[in-house]
Amino acid sequence: xxITKNIHEWLFSLMPxxxxxxxxxxxxxxxxxxxxxxxxxxxxxxxRRVAAWFQLRLGPNRVGYQGLLQxxxxxxxxxxxxxxxxxxxxKFLYNLAPYFVIVTALMALSLFPFSKEFQxxxxxxxxxxxxxxxxxxxxxxxxxxxxxxxKFALIGAMRSGVQTISYELSVGLSLLTMVLMTGSxxxxxIVEVQKGGWLIVQGHIPAIIAFCIYMIAGTxxxxxxxxxxxxxESELGAGFHTEYSGMKFAYFFLAEFINMFIIAAxxxxxxxxxxxxxxxxxxxxxxxxxxWFLAKTLVLIFLMMWFRWTFPRLRIDQxxxxxxKYLLPLNLLNLVIMALxxxxxxxxxx
Amino acid sequence: MDTTTIKNNFRSEExxxxxxxxxxATHGVxxxxxxxDGEIIKKVEPDLGYIHRSIEKMCERDSYQxxxxxxxxxxxxxxxxxxxxxxxxxxxxxxxxxxxxVKVIRTIIAxxxxxxxxxxxxxxxGMDVGALTTYxxxxxxxxxxxxxxxxxxxxxxxxxxxxPGGLMFDIHPNFVKRTKEFIAHFKTKLPEYDxxxxxxxxxxxxxxxxxxxxxEDAISFGASGPVGRASGYSCDVRKHHSYSAYDKxxxxxxxxxxxxxxxxxxxxxxxMWESLSIIEQLIDNIPEGDFFAKTNTVIKLPxxxxxxxxxxxxxxxGVYIISTGTKNPYRMKFRSPGFxxxxxxxxxxxxxxxxxxxxxxxxxxxxxxxxxx
Numbered sequence: 001x002x003i004t005k006n007i008h009e010w011l012f013s014l015m016p017x018x019x020x021x022x023x024x025x026x027x028x029x030x031x032x033x034x035x036x037x038x039x040x041x042x043x044x045x046x047x048r049r050v051a052a053w054f055q056l057r058l059g060p061n062r063v064g065y066q067g068l069l070q071x072x073x074x075x076x077x078x079x080x081x082x083x084x085x086x087x088x089x090x091k092f093l094y095n096l097a098p099y100f101v102i103v104t105a106l107m108a109l110s111l112f113p114f115s116k117e118f119q120x121x122x123x124x125x126x127x128x129x130x131x132x133x134x135x136x137x138x139x140x141x142x143x144x145x146x147x148x149x150x151k152f153a154l155i156g157a158m159r160s161g162v163q164t165i166s167y168e169l170s171v172g173l174s175l176l177t178m179v180l181m182t183g184s185x186x187x188x189x190i191v192e193v194q195k196g197g198w199l200i201v202q203g204h205i206p207a208i209i210a211f212c213i214y215m216i217a218g219t220x221x222x223x224x225x226x227x228x229x230x231x232x233e234s235e236l237g238a239g240f241h242t243e244y245s246g247m248k249f250a251y252f253f254l255a256e257f258i259n260m261f262i263i264a265a266x267x268x269x270x271x272x273x274x275x276x277x278x279x280x281x282x283x284x285x286x287x288x289x290x291x292w293f294l295a296k297t298l299v300l301i302f303l304m305m306w307f308r309w310t311f312p313r314l315r316i317d318q319x320x321x322x323x324x325k326y327l328l329p330l331n332l333l334n335l336v337i338m339a340l341x342x343x344x345x346x347x348x349x350x
Numbered sequence: 351m352d353t354t355t356i357k358n359n360f361r362s363e364e365x366x367x368x369x370x371x372x373x374x375a376t377h378g379v380x381x382x383x384x385x386x387d388g389e390i391i392k393k394v395e396p397d398l399g400y401i402h403r404s405i406e407k408m409c410e411r412d413s414y415q416x417x418x419x420x421x422x423x424x425x426x427x428x429x430x431x432x433x434x435x436x437x438x439x440x441x442x443x444x445x446x447x448x449x450x451x452v453k454v455i456r457t458i459i460a461x462x463x464x465x466x467x468x469x470x471x472x473x474x475x476g477m478d479v480g481a482l483t484t485y486x487x488x489x490x491x492x493x494x495x496x497x498x499x500x501x502x503x504x505x506x507x508x509x510x511x512x513x514p515g516g517l518m519f520d521i522h523p524n525f526v527k528r529t530k531e532f533i534a535h536f537k538t539k540l541p542e543y544d545x546x547x548x549x550x551x552x553x554x555x556x557x558x559x560x561x562x563x564x565x566e567d568a569i570s571f572g573a574s575g576p577v578g579r580a581s582g583y584s585c586d587v588r589k590h591h592s593y594s595a596y597d598k599x600x601x602x603x604x605x606x607x608x609x610x611x612x613x614x615x616x617x618x619x620x621x622m623w624e625s626l627s628i629i630e631q632l633i634d635n636i637p638e639g640d641f642f643a644k645t646n647t648v649i650k651l652p653x654x655x656x657x658x659x660x661x662x663x664x665x666x667x668g669v670y671i672i673s674t675g676t677k678n679p680y681r682m683k684f685r686s687p688g689f690x691x692x693x694x695x696x697x698x699x700x701x702x703x704x705x706x707x708x709x710x711x712x713x714x715x716x717x718x719x720x721x722x723x
Contacts, residue, residue, distance in 0.1 A: 055486040151367045155389070155704070225480055226552055234375040234478045235704050310546075312553045313480025315705040316389055 040254040041071040054309040081246035093147035098251035100140025105258040115289030126187035138164040145240035156239030160230040166323040170217035174210040194273040218263035226311035264300035378718030409682035422508035425720035427467040428662040433512035439658035440514040457595040461625040466495040467663035478712040516642025557612035561710035572690035575665025581609035587661035614713035688720040
């Protein structure tokens, strides 16, 4: 059962090496773009249905079976809409901004070990690459806010800059806490280590603290409620993407959902053993790895949606106080405790 | 670089931003001209008139029966109470004694209106601080009240149920039953409000200690309703200047002394409990009898000036009529609670952040057509 390897060998036997590599790359890109589109669209639908469930309503259930085609229809509508640019906008940066957001999201997606074979890009600095890629996304938001020539958008962009820079520290440090146990930044290595128990079990108390911090900081980094100050509908209208229309808006919108998927997928990989099944019950069937990976990710995504539809929004100063006065010191302390635990071999193994 | 160069290069500048007339937090066509330094509010200048319909001038044209329906369109969330204010003024000017039945029904519906208004406010308040789910919970409960209204007087929002001298129709046979159902329902749902929003740590951190209004300022700005009472200013017209059936029921005037946004929030939540208790006391004892007192078809007020005030969901609504003895008022003026409550926004919002302004404005519970008229 090694589909990717078979395709690889088949391609290379069919044509010269150079052509085969290019075809393979294109194939991988197409597959990932498809995943990207499907994940984005159906996460939007999931969000709407979950929101409706929390809010005593039904949600979209008319277009297609149970509304399955609703977001397709929405995307079609957005594609057909006019792309407007305000007169005094900086047109080059204005048009560039959405691509920063969407391309970084797509790049991050290529790293995840959906199953043992299903991983496009397994580099030895995996975690580092993921955190650095997700920091580039904020440049897109800053550019969008700056180039729109709109004060509401500018306030939103500035908030985004402040927020992402602060919470990146917590995301990075909480992941670093876990890396102490694996001794490697490579995602496939991190998963290998978890064959003796998921990292959240291996690292027990500090790992759970790291997970909580990661989820808070991760939610903040994706600019979702209760940290949605960047959009802050009741304060700024639509925040940084106030002036965007049509597909350019849809890029921001989809990227938000892809980023949510990425945050949940990182948590799945680092804390919950990626494609490994609980207690190794189905580990001898590699295809089920994809199922376990998605199931774990969806549970975490549901958690983030739960946050969004329950909590009120924080104020900008409270947001920074939470990070710099509580999460960051706790995180550093947690890192030291984890180092001690690893050093004294107090981790739990099965 | 020395410090002066740094200061010159990195100075902060105040800028102005238009919040409204189309803005999600102004709940209508209110325009606020904000002067901001970064995120900090330096000045708030409300700009009114986007939904001005000359209601007071139109009143001079219309007969007294016709005036009533215009008041529906002022504070549309307490339309029944607005109607009642005009009717009370006319009745007092004519010295008509309305039947007891009318008084009790008016009081019950006024309190239902107050609950409906407060549930809507609660939903929208949550939305303003970013908790979008509250909106639907508030509307779920308001819907039941609207259904009761629809059955009784045919309209859900602009009710126009009062006429000078009484009510337009008698209550629907189902009215008592459905109102009791609503009370039983709402008593189980109101604690949910606290579970969902009031007890939330983020919410309390957002609300406490911002938008503080002292008692002195509340009085000098003419604040009324929950805004005044949250600052410890006892201003409930129902208590101090009792009308309709309010002298027959026991209820507490909710007073808080903190004067901040959270106090205003709590006052409204507790007021809903009080309104429930008022309805409970009256619903079983609606007296039998006529639902209107006979008045002339063409109402002519005696010459003079008449003033009557009621407590709407937002505060004190005053109706001032100057009559020259004809069938129209010579001058008519409404003292609307929203206008005076808006006037203190600049006073309490300066120094806060943009998020604070939105939260503060939400607890003032502004209805823009009430301000503009």
